[in-house]
Amino acid sequence: MSKKLKVIISGGGTGGHVFPAIAIADAIKKKRPDTEFLFVGANGKIEMEKVPKAGYSIEGLNISGFHRKSIRRNLSFGFKLIQSLWRARKIVVKFKPDVVVGVGGYASGPTLYMASRQGIPTLVQEQNSYAGVTNKLLSKKVNKICVAYKDMGRYFPAEKLQLTGNPVREEIRKMTATREEGIKHFGLDPKKQTIVVVGGSLGAKSMNIAMAANADFIRQNGQVQILWQAGKLYIDEFSKSATAQCENVKISQFIDRMDLAYAAADVVIGRAGALTISELCLVGKPAVLIPSPNVAEDHQTKNAMALVKEKAAVLVEDKDADALIVKKALEILWEKDWADDLSKNILGMAKPDAAEEIAEAVLGLV
Numbered sequence: 001m002s003k004k005l006k007v008i009i010s011g012g013g014t015g016g017h018v019f020p021a022i023a024i025a026d027a028i029k030k031k032r033p034d035t036e037f038l039f040v041g042a043n044g045k046i047e048m049e050k051v052p053k054a055g056y057s058i059e060g061l062n063i064s065g066f067h068r069k070s071i072r073r074n075l076s077f078g079f080k081l082i083q084s085l086w087r088a089r090k091i092v093v094k095f096k097p098d099v100v101v102g103v104g105g106y107a108s109g110p111t112l113y114m115a116s117r118q119g120i121p122t123l124v125q126e127q128n129s130y131a132g133v134t135n136k137l138l139s140k141k142v143n144k145i146c147v148a149y150k151d152m153g154r155y156f157p158a159e160k161l162q163l164t165g166n167p168v169r170e171e172i173r174k175m176t177a178t179r180e181e182g183i184k185h186f187g188l189d190p191k192k193q194t195i196v197v198v199g200g201s202l203g204a205k206s207m208n209i210a211m212a213a214n215a216d217f218i219r220q221n222g223q224v225q226i227l228w229q230a231g232k233l234y235i236d237e238f239s240k241s242a243t244a245q246c247e248n249v250k251i252s253q254f255i256d257r258m259d260l261a262y263a264a265a266d267v268v269i270g271r272a273g274a275l276t277i278s279e280l281c282l283v284g285k286p287a288v289l290i291p292s293p294n295v296a297e298d299h300q301t302k303n304a305m306a307l308v309k310e311k312a313a314v315l316v317e318d319k320d321a322d323a324l325i326v327k328k329a330l331e332i333l334w335e336k337d338w339a340d341d342l343s344k345n346i347l348g349m350a351k352p353d354a355a356e357e358i359a360e361a362v363l364g365l366v
Contacts, residue, residue, distance in 0.1 A: 165351020203231015
């Protein structure tokens with residue numbers, strides 16, 4: 001009888017890191033049900049809530065990122081890093097993992113560094129088309145790097161690379177929801193085409209401002225309806241906007257069933273985070289991507305450009321969102337051939353078996 005497999009998965013900070021990490025654990029568990037998992041995250045971040053909800057144990061490190069624009073905020077960075085390295089070492093020594101997986105984010109650096117120093121096999125999963133600083137530093141130490149985009153040899157040793165794609169939530173990967181179900185769930189009009197606007201769970205302020213600035217234009221195009229997720233931070237402010245009062249607009253704080261939202265959508269407007277793009281590829285929806293300008297190394301623009309090069313999405317810069325956020329989506333709806341091409345091309349970039357492939361790579365290192 002083989003001994004129980006023990007796996008540490010480390011990283012987080014955003015849903016784009018946490019949900020793929022959980023999907024990887026679920027995929028490993030399907031292949032090796034006896035596996036014991038321990039997640040290592042950053043105290044105060046989203047993983048400390050979401051991982052236990054998914055049924056996994058987690059330990060926290062007192063780590064935060066390096067602030068490029070604020071020297072003052074970095075005064076405690078060195079102390080936190082040393083403290084986190086020491087704590088990560090204690091966690092690894094105590095748990096005795098057979099393999100350690102990093103998904104990016106603050107906590108993955110100390111954890112994978114300490115695991116690699118002890119000769120434990122390590123794997124990094126890079127979600128974006130532009131490699132994060134932590135993963136670039138770790139690439140010299142780890143055994144395998146799973147990536148979601150081609151040409152990542154610019155950042156990592158080519159012999160360690162495996163193109164797998166990004167893991168996504170099971171309900172989206174195996175989506176069975178119909179348009180009728182989606183329309184009914186959100187109380188939409190089945191006779192109207194639907195634009196879904198998603199700025200993330202917390203919301204995207206500039207996208208919300210752009211939506212609020214388009215009230216007259218949206219009202220004039222009443223033959224189309226809009227499902228607008230404003231986000232937790234902004235719902236109170238923007239639910240009072242003229243746009244939110246339009247009969248063909250439904251505004252909400254959070255979309256709890258993204259599978260049904262995608263099913264209802266004819267066009268999706270959203271940010272260009274790695275997880276969003278991976279989901280859009282799987283559901284094959286025409287998309288208008290508005291990359292966030294507030295992310296490291298402008299990596300969302302690089303994510304979006306990887307699709308634009310394949311004629312699989314439309315990019316609108318954040319500074320142009322006021323003028324183009326709704327206009328571009330309507331142009332896609334009005335030009336059916338363009339919409340069909342976008343849908344076909346983005347679907348062609350889907351990697352539905354990403355979680356399983358990464359799980360195989362992890363098990364292959366044991």
